[in-house]
Amino acid sequence: MLKKINFSVFVLLSTTVFSQTQIKVLDAENKTNIPYAKIILKGKDYYKNTEQNGDVTLEKDEEIDHIESFGYENYYISQKDNIYFLKPKFKDIEGVEISKPKFTQSYIIGSLKEDNFGFMSGLRTWEVLNFFANKDKTEKKFIKKIKILTDVKKTKQDAVFNLVIYENVEGHTGTEKLKNIVVTCKKGKNITEIDFSKNPVTFPKEGLFIGVEWIMNEQNHYQDKITVIHSDGTKEKNKIVDRVNPWFFGYTSPSANTFGRTSDNIQSSNNQHYKFANAHNLSIEIEITN
Structure with a gap:
């Protein structure tokens, strides 16, 4: 009886694990984790964010449309993977006025x-x-x-x-x-x-x-x-x-x-x-x- 119970628990856990997908979002330049990146899902009225370590878990019915993170180019998914690399966004700034506050008022x-x-x-x-x-x-x-x-x-x-x-x-x-x-x-x-x-x-x-x-x-x-x-x-x-x-x-x-x-x-x-x-x-x- 004990073996049957343990087997049932294993099957339940296995079903849960295999119905989920773990992905990671990294910086394409230095390969560091990107915390709190926004995962935009296809056909959903909600999104998910990565954890502090750049990881996020997707359910079986969740498919990524694209990934957003401030300071990075949006990454549109053309092929499913477990790791995605976001490119930093660089802007050419001309004629920027640099000034410092006086903090007097x-x-x-x-x-x-x-x-x-x-x-x-x-x-x-x-x-x-x-x-x-x-x-x-x-x-x-x-x-x-x-x-x-x-x-x-x-x-x-x-x-x-x-x-x-x-x-x-x-x-x-x-x-x-x-x-x-x-x-x-x-x-x-x-x-x-x-x-x-x-x-x-x-x-x-x-x-x-x-x-x-x-x-x-x-x-x-x-x-x-x-x-x-x-x-x-x-x-x-x-x-x-x-x-x-x-x-x-x-x-x-x-x-x-x-x-x-x-x-x-x-x-x-x-x-x-x-x-x-x-x-x-x-x-x-x-x-x-x-």
């Missing part, structure tokens, strides 16, 4: 206020962006510091997310990110701070779209139990759902300017797909200096 835009509203992600995710206008165009300005109110739940390790910055092109985001910074946030509710004092980011007169993007990997994944209220009024208790850390707080504002973005399409919070975000801002505070 600073002011705050945005707010860390909160109410009972927040932004979260299930397996399907999106970017949440606030637009920050530059109201003082008399002198060149820089971003010195960004603070975001985060909450990391039910995890034994720190969570990570992408801080994303886009240029403002006639009221819409640019086609490519200006900056993508992987940020670590601690377990529990915290003010997560990103310091740019050593490498300040220019705050242009057109303003910037600044926000967050979830990293969809095992490091951030957890399961939660919720009560679902159905349309007929019945309740389904202790339903297990997949969640992705962290939770980002928001607050009600008469001058809300939050945007949601999926698959490179930005939409106003007034759009029906983002109606729950309407009249709210992301709880994010930015220190601007001269």
Whole structure:
């Protein structure tokens, strides 16, 4: 009897293992791991990210369309493999003005206020962006510091997310990110701070779209139990759902300017797909200096 049980367990484990594929994403120049690369899947409304070691596990029904990572060329899959090499993206920059902040004056835009509203992600995710206008165009300005109110739940390790910055092109985001910074946030509710004092980011007169993007990997994944209220009024208790850390707080504002973005399409919070975000801002505070 014991042998039969062990054999059954082996068969179960074997079926699970062979229904999955492990792949690795590496830098084509130096062959180092690329952490948190974005794996875009064919026919899916979600994506996956590699872990810190550049690995990601694909299920049997998941097939890669292409791989994205900030600072690298997109890699479109023509042939299946277990290792993919991404080429660094180099841009020729001419006539760049190099200037340093004076740090003699600073002011705050945005707010860390909160109410009972927040932004979260299930397996399907999106970017949440606030637009920050530059109201003082008399002198060149820089971003010195960004603070975001985060909450990391039910995890034994720190969570990570992408801080994303886009240029403002006639009221819409640019086609490519200006900056993508992987940020670590601690377990529990915290003010997560990103310091740019050593490498300040220019705050242009057109303003910037600044926000967050979830990293969809095992490091951030957890399961939660919720009560679902159905349309007929019945309740389904202790339903297990997949969640992705962290939770980002928001607050009600008469001058809300939050945007949601999926698959490179930005939409106003007034759009029906983002109606729950309407009249709210992301709880994010930015220190601007001269």
